[in-house]
Amino acid sequence: MTPIFRLCDDYITRSAALDPVSAVYQGLSGDFGVATDYSPDGHAAREELTRSTLAELATLEPTSEADRAAADHLRERLEAQAAYYAIGEPYRELSAPFGLIASLRDSIDLLPRSGDDAWRKVAAHLAALPEQLAGWRTTLSAGLDRGLPVARRQALGVADQADKYVGTHDELVAGYGDGPVAQELGRAAAAAHQAYAETARYLREQYAPRAAEADGVGPERYAVAMRDMLGDDVDPHDAYAWGWAELERIEGEMAVESAAILPGASLDEVSAHLDATQFVAGPEAYLAWLREQHDRAIEQLDGVLFDIPEQLRTVDVVLNPGSTAGSPYYTSPSEDLSRPGRTWWPLGGREKFATWSDLTTVFHEGVPGHHLQLGAVAVAGEKLSRFSRFSWISGHGEGWALYAERLGDELGWFSAPGTRLGMLAAQALRAARVVIDIGVHLDLPLPDGSRWTFEKACAVLRERGRAEAHTVHAEVLRYFGWPAQAITYKLGERAWLEARAEAQAKPGFDLKAWHTAALDLGPLGLGTLKQALARL
Structure with missing residues (x-):
């Protein structure tokens, strides 16, 4: 493994340890714990990992085309993350319906369930939900204090979402039955449901009155989001x-x-x-x-x-x-x-x-x-x-x-x-x-x-x-x-269609071979996608 590939691997491992919920969602192999720290300290630790990895990457020279592609992709993604941190976006991480609370809930459904040991991990992840939601609420309140409010519409939308999640883990518990983990699962699910309800109350009663009226984020935040x-x-x-x-x-x-x-x-x-x-x-x-x-x-x-x-x-x-x-x-x-x-x-x-x-x-x-x-x-x-x-x-x-x-x-x-x-x-x-x-x-x-x-x-x-x-x-x-x-x-489709049209203009174009080669490239920003596809 080259130093650049090793750095990529190390970043994933360290990132998963700092964000086990995302690790579950991504399907990473390994035991990274059960709780992501969504408090300001947790976000600071992830920001530091981004910046230190970029600094180390700057010292490494690619030794092959695969190395160069890996380095370019890692740099582009981490620079986008650094810009996200720089404008305080973690303090405004509040959106419906595909926001943080949805990721937390869905990550439970993605956990393996074969055998009692797997079910004990499900119970542990459920039991960690209240602490994670509390850390998130702390960060949102700190955002308000820093003058970084989210639109009231989003706060109320997520509150409605949190209310609807109350009771949704009961089906999971019932699916396990009356085995040795049943009581542990039941207690964890009840605590998770209480945390959802508490989060809904917080968003309605404490956050929404201080939230922003405007729905639009403005040009600075939009430019970072586009990138x-x-x-x-x-x-x-x-x-x-x-x-x-x-x-x-x-x-x-x-x-x-x-x-x-x-x-x-x-x-x-x-x-x-x-x-x-x-x-x-x-x-x-x-x-x-x-x-x-x-x-x-x-x-x-x-x-x-x-x-x-x-x-x-x-x-x-x-x-x-x-x-x-x-x-x-x-x-x-x-x-x-x-x-x-x-x-x-x-x-x-x-x-x-x-x-x-x-x-x-x-x-x-x-x-x-x-x-x-x-x-x-x-x-x-x-x-x-x-x-x-x-x-x-x-x-x-x-x-x-x-x-x-x-x-x-x-x-x-x-x-x-x-x-x-x-x-x-x-x-x-x-x-x-x-x-x-x-x-x-x-x-x-x-x-x-x-x-x-x-x-x-x-x-x-x-x-x-x-x-x-x-x-x-x-x-x-x-x-x-x-x-x-x-x-x-639509902008992504436009880039793919333009790239295919250029490839089709070349003698001997084969669509099956192009599809295979294109997917083998892995994820790329649209800024480099057409260049990479043109080299196929």
């Missing part, structure tokens, strides 16, 4: 204008597709028709349909446009009835591959599930989307540094997953009634995300000169982004609390 999410410096004003143009282009394509389904009908009428005719009823039927679509995608792609390793030829499809998220999501395999890659599907209180609109998301979250991309990294072994195997750049990852949806269209997979319109609606959603996110956080005007509000963002997402009604509030809340993440899908 972190994209791995590139992009002009947000250019991206805002491109987002509106892209939304209009997609709407034109949707109109053509809609007319082919019900000539003369509006998009809302066509959507209502499809909702009434292209669905499955009940969670069990939905789960069966999802599994069938995941399996079919793997069968049709393996050996054709991808060589899918044996370990990745199954996706664990999970319904998530207690989720407060508006959208499905993916969690990658563990480092030792004992935990499979999973797609998680919120039910949103529904009993009918529109298959015409959900098919495209199967390809996004599963195959050829996140499961192939993150799975390829998981099975890469020593070809990639350990840091590369366990880092994530949203522009790279979400851009690939949106490219995967586009690839499904190119392969003719949207032949069932309405499914191509569903894919286009998902594209419109992602374009709407670009304009909502940039417009809100930088306070840019809409084309008609009006200004963004939460209600205006919901209307644009529903009417032009074609979002399903049950997802709109959670989606917009997410954009307002997680700046620059929502833009990564």
Whole structure:
């Protein structure tokens, strides 16, 4: 192992010791403890690790192309983290629905459960939740004292989320049964539920009255967020204008597709028709349909446009009835591959599930989307540094997953009634995300000169982004609390498509070989992605 690869490995090990919750979420092998310190001292320790690793990296010279790539990636990611710390972002780590409290809760569900020893670790992680939430509250209060408030809307949104988590670990406890760990599990779950309730009260009664009124984060924080999410410096004003143009282009394509389904009908009428005719009823039927679509995608792609390793030829499809998220999501395999890659599907209180609109998301979250991309990294072994195997750049990852949806269209997979319109609606959603996110956080005007509000963002997402009604509030809340993440899908897809177009112009282009080589690169910032792909 070269000094640079050793430094990458050492950083992951030390980072996991300082943040065991993230280690669980990432599926790292090893025993790193059960609790992350979310107090100011914990954040200071992680910041020091970032800075000391950057300082050590500066003393090392790459000895190969793999070394250079590992060093460049480590430096770019840690510099983005350093900027995050420099503007005090840990003191404002409060966002719904995909924020810290969701990560804490979901990390419990990702723990192994085979045997009583594994269940004792589950109980220990549950028992550590109150202390972790207390440390988080201490940091948030310190942020208020430093003049670093988060928007009141996020505080109240997370309070609602925390309330909904009360009681959600009871199913986990019941699933264990009456074995020797039952009482320990029950006590830990009860303490965790009490901590959720206490956090909800704190956010409503203590934090919200001192929170910020404005939802937007402003140009300084947005620039840092863009760099972190994209791995590139992009002009947000250019991206805002491109987002509106892209939304209009997609709407034109949707109109053509809609007319082919019900000539003369509006998009809302066509959507209502499809909702009434292209669905499955009940969670069990939905789960069966999802599994069938995941399996079919793997069968049709393996050996054709991808060589899918044996370990990745199954996706664990999970319904998530207690989720407060508006959208499905993916969690990658563990480092030792004992935990499979999973797609998680919120039910949103529904009993009918529109298959015409959900098919495209199967390809996004599963195959050829996140499961192939993150799975390829998981099975890469020593070809990639350990840091590369366990880092994530949203522009790279979400851009690939949106490219995967586009690839499904190119392969003719949207032949069932309405499914191509569903894919286009998902594209419109992602374009709407670009304009909502940039417009809100930088306070840019809409084309008609009006200004963004939460209600205006919901209307644009529903009417032009074609979002399903049950997802709109959670989606917009997410954009307002997680700046620059929502833009990564379309801007990332644009980078992937541009890179593929350049490769296709070369003699002897082979799409399967290109896919393999592209995924073998591991995660890259958009600033270096096209350069790296051009060298393939």
